[in-house]
Amino acid sequence: MNRILLLCLLALMLPLATGPIRAQNRNADTDAAWAKMQELFFNEARDIFDRNLKKSKGAPNYDLKFGKALSLLNAQPRTQTNLQKAKSLFAGVADSVPDGELGIASRYFMGRIAHIHQSPFDWAEARQHYESIIDRHPEHFFAQAAVSKIVLITLYEATSKQEKKSRYDQLEAYESMLTLPVAKKHFHFLMGEAALRYGYSIERALHHFLTAEQNHIIQVRKSSDVTFRIAELARALGKRDLAIEYYRKLLRNFFRDSRRQIVLGRLAELNASFDG
Amino acid sequence: MNWSRTVNVIGFTLLGVCFGISLFRVVALAWQEIDPERIFIRIAHNVQEDDMQAGIKALADDYMRLHPGVFVKQIVVPKRVYKSWVHTSLVGGIAPDIIHLRGGVDHLLSRYCRSIRYSVEEPNPYNVGTDLEGVKWRETFIDNLELETAYNQNLCEYYGIPLVPYTIRLYYNKGLLKEVTGEDKPPTTFGEFIDLCKTVQIFAERTGRTVVPVAGYENESGFLTRIMSTQTQRLGFHVNPTWRMRLLSDEVGQGYVEGRWSLRSKEVRLGLQLLQEVGGYFQRGFRQQRRDDAIFYFAQQKALLVATESMDAQSVKSQAPFETGLITIPVPEPSHPVYGQQALGLSTELSNHSQFSFFITRRSKFPEIALDFMKFISSKKSAEKFVQVSGRVSSVVGVEPRADTAIFAPLIDNTYPGGFSIQFGTFTRDLVDSEIYLLFNENTTIDDFLDAIEPLYDEAVVEDLFYKASTYRVPNTRLHDSRLGAFWYARKEGQLEGEMKPEMLDNLISEILEVQTDQSSFAHWSMHQVFSSNLPPLRFEEWRPIVK
Numbered sequence: 001m002n003r004i005l006l007l008c009l010l011a012l013m014l015p016l017a018t019g020p021i022r023a024q025n026r027n028a029d030t031d032a033a034w035a036k037m038q039e040l041f042f043n044e045a046r047d048i049f050d051r052n053l054k055k056s057k058g059a060p061n062y063d064l065k066f067g068k069a070l071s072l073l074n075a076q077p078r079t080q081t082n083l084q085k086a087k088s089l090f091a092g093v094a095d096s097v098p099d100g101e102l103g104i105a106s107r108y109f110m111g112r113i114a115h116i117h118q119s120p121f122d123w124a125e126a127r128q129h130y131e132s133i134i135d136r137h138p139e140h141f142f143a144q145a146a147v148s149k150i151v152l153i154t155l156y157e158a159t160s161k162q163e164k165k166s167r168y169d170q171l172e173a174y175e176s177m178l179t180l181p182v183a184k185k186h187f188h189f190l191m192g193e194a195a196l197r198y199g200y201s202i203e204r205a206l207h208h209f210l211t212a213e214q215n216h217i218i219q220v221r222k223s224s225d226v227t228f229r230i231a232e233l234a235r236a237l238g239k240r241d242l243a244i245e246y247y248r249k250l251l252r253n254f255f256r257d258s259r260r261q262i263v264l265g266r267l268a269e270l271n272a273s274f275d276g
Numbered sequence: 277m278n279w280s281r282t283v284n285v286i287g288f289t290l291l292g293v294c295f296g297i298s299l300f301r302v303v304a305l306a307w308q309e310i311d312p313e314r315i316f317i318r319i320a321h322n323v324q325e326d327d328m329q330a331g332i333k334a335l336a337d338d339y340m341r342l343h344p345g346v347f348v349k350q351i352v353v354p355k356r357v358y359k360s361w362v363h364t365s366l367v368g369g370i371a372p373d374i375i376h377l378r379g380g381v382d383h384l385l386s387r388y389c390r391s392i393r394y395s396v397e398e399p400n401p402y403n404v405g406t407d408l409e410g411v412k413w414r415e416t417f418i419d420n421l422e423l424e425t426a427y428n429q430n431l432c433e434y435y436g437i438p439l440v441p442y443t444i445r446l447y448y449n450k451g452l453l454k455e456v457t458g459e460d461k462p463p464t465t466f467g468e469f470i471d472l473c474k475t476v477q478i479f480a481e482r483t484g485r486t487v488v489p490v491a492g493y494e495n496e497s498g499f500l501t502r503i504m505s506t507q508t509q510r511l512g513f514h515v516n517p518t519w520r521m522r523l524l525s526d527e528v529g530q531g532y533v534e535g536r537w538s539l540r541s542k543e544v545r546l547g548l549q550l551l552q553e554v555g556g557y558f559q560r561g562f563r564q565q566r567r568d569d570a571i572f573y574f575a576q577q578k579a580l581l582v583a584t585e586s587m588d589a590q591s592v593k594s595q596a597p598f599e600t601g602l603i604t605i606p607v608p609e610p611s612h613p614v615y616g617q618q619a620l621g622l623s624t625e626l627s628n629h630s631q632f633s634f635f636i637t638r639r640s641k642f643p644e645i646a647l648d649f650m651k652f653i654s655s656k657k658s659a660e661k662f663v664q665v666s667g668r669v670s671s672v673v674g675v676e677p678r679a680d681t682a683i684f685a686p687l688i689d690n691t692y693p694g695g696f697s698i699q700f701g702t703f704t705r706d707l708v709d710s711e712i713y714l715l716f717n718e719n720t721t722i723d724d725f726l727d728a729i730e731p732l733y734d735e736a737v738v739e740d741l742f743y744k745a746s747t748y749r750v751p752n753t754r755l756h757d758s759r760l761g762a763f764w765y766a767r768k769e770g771q772l773e774g775e776m777k778p779e780m781l782d783n784l785i786s787e788i789l790e791v792q793t794d795q796s797s798f799a800h801w802s803m804h805q806v807f808s809s810n811l812p813p814l815r816f817e818e819w820r821p822i823v824k
Binding site for chain 2 (some may be wrong): 073123142218256
């Protein structure tokens with residue numbers, strides 16, 4: 001009992017203990033660096049992080065290292081040396097605080113370096129990083145985001161047709177672990193597209209696009225495309241009501257869509273109308 | 277001697293007076309700009325037509341009347357130097373507050389232009405009292421600000437405000453039409469258009485006059501492309517296996533690699549046949565001519581018709597010393613006996629980019645006023661005035677065009693997605709352009725043209741796919757990693773800049789991931805298809821995991 005109390009006390013004190021560290025790393029200068037990075041000024045952000053890292057030598061400086069590594073990913077000129085530096089900074093943070101927010105994020109970006117930044121790509125290494133955070137912190141934002149990246153490197157690697165189908169079926173298992181709408185949306189979108197590209201079940205494609213659509217797609221074009229696909233797939237599967245619902249949704253929500261005339265024709269075929 | 281001295285004195289005095297006046301004007305202008313009492317907004321563009329400048333001036337005058345402390349100055353830079361002028365002034369930090377851009381260039385936008393993300397989601401206050409009152413600013417434009425002249429998909433940011441939509445129409449010479457056909461009745465269908473072209477050729481032969489049906493030029497304002505793409509409208513649906521019925525350029529290439537279409541497809545051949553037929557009515561050697569040459573040809577009454585873009589429409593009219601009329605580009609209708617089978621109908625003009633979009637620069641001393649001015653000029657009342665003064669159609673919803681230029685309004689109702697072209701990227705475009713003369717040469721055929729491009733076409737497709745994936749999609753994906761990390765960190769630390777609210781930040785993070793997912797999916801699929809196909813081996817080491 002005492003032990004539990006002690007643990008609770010420690011847990012309560014943790015934010016107090018980490019507070020000063022955070023405050024130590026954050027100042028107007030570094031806030032500006034983060035803002036610069038948001039606006040794609042990577043070199044400027046890197047210089048600020050660098051300056052602050054030099055000023056506070058000896059401290060853990062995880063935020064600064066993480067920030068510098070992020071800016072190095074896109075600082076110009078993009079060089080393999082910069083990427084190696086970024087990788088080593090991320091690795092330092094990930095090894096030091098493997099279960100901390102920055103540690104998990106760092107592991108994700110190590111995966112991203114191997115996946116799409118370095119040359120040549122190393123998808124086996126990328127998979128290791130992605131899977132490690134998915135295994136250890138499945139609920140974390142970056143673990144959930146990593147699932148879509150795993151879908152990409154699993155389905156678009158050169159393999160036989162049978163192997164690809166088997167991989168696709170295995171990937172379906174990720175559906176149950178996704179809790180964040182943002183991650184669900186991307187996972188289902190990619191799975192839906194892959195089902196159509198490889199000629200798998202259009203029922204599964206419909207399921208995936210429907211789930212993606214229910215998780216709030218933001219970009220107007222993408223949203224209208226998914227709405228249209230759902231209607232078309234439902235029509236092909238003989239799901240008349242669903243098709244009509246989504247054709248009408250497209251006409252209502254995207255009233256200047258270039259497929260409007262086609263949709264009106266489809267509704268007429270289905271003996272349905274649209275009242276505007 | 278004295279006379280010579282007097283002349284010198286007069287000369288130097290005149291020189292001195294001129295120098296003094298120039299100096300005074302330069303200082304006065306500079307003073308206006310640094311006058312602390314005055315808010316000075318400069319708006320720059322490259323449209324030299326008088327009526328367009330008058331349109332902007334009329335709106336600027338209205339704005340200044342409404343806001344007496346503000347002075348708006350219009351700067352017009354010649355087209356030929358505009359691009360370099362914009363780059364130089366942006367990099368040099370002396371760019372005007374508002375500039376006209378065609379959008380697109382990511383680094384230019386992110387580094388030198390201000391995002392208007394939050395403003396476009398709010399109603400435009402200048403629309404109060406109109407039927408657009410309370411409507412989000414974004415939704416008051418016919419294209420919803422979806423296109424790259426307003427919204428940059430890679431950066432997930434809104435930057436531009438478009439004023440005039442891009443459309444192509446045909447001018448015709450009314451007097452010549454009557455002389456040739458005996459009546460003032462322009463063609464309304466594709467069949468009538470072809471008949472008219474034939475009649476013009478017979479007329480030229482009979483009278484010995486140099487008259488061709490159409491004055492064409494190097495890219496004919498997309499005239500031929502628009503006609504030709506009607507033949508791939510239906511095929512386009514099958515080219516993309518993902519049931520979107522809307523094709524992006526890399527999907528055309530992917531479809532080719534997958535064998536969903538080829539240069540020998542019936543639809544492509546019909547498109548080329550159509551191109552050959554219509555191009556045959558243009559003047560000889562039109563591919564080597566520039567737009568100005570074609571307009572000059574038309575103005576000299578050596579051609580009955582000429583294609584023109586919505587922005588340059590008035591310049592054709594003003595150069596032609598005769599009465600002109602306008603028609604839409606006639607394309608084969610589904611009922612056409614030869615070309616109708618593959619056509620769905622008129623292609624939508626909604627996806628055409630605006631030609632007159634304005635962006636606020638980061639160096640603007642008064643970004644809030646610049647933004648307010650942009651809201652003002654794109655309000656319904658201002659748009660109506662602009663239409664009346666400039667004679668252009670408006671990108672703002674529900675603004676009635678002027679009767680004489682109403683034909684330039686984009687075709688939206690009863691239209692379909694357009695087809696695709698065999699030139700879908702830089703490499704395929706260069707290849708086709710280098711041999712397309714074979715289509716318009718009397719002694720060569722479509723097969724000669726296809727024989728010439730076919731051996732190199734596979735490689736060009738692969739290059740286009742790789743180019744799009746590696747220089748566009750992958751770099752954008754990479755770019756968003758740093759950005760995603762920065763926004764995630766801001767969310768974690770509660771760093772909310774300016775008008776940013778937590779839910780907005782969440783949406784932005786979600787949008788960045790959307791773009792990444794989209795771009796990655798396209799790039800991975802393109803490369804997967806290329807490496808899985810029998811197309812020429814690639815040198816692209818980067819994608820080794822796919823090659824293995």
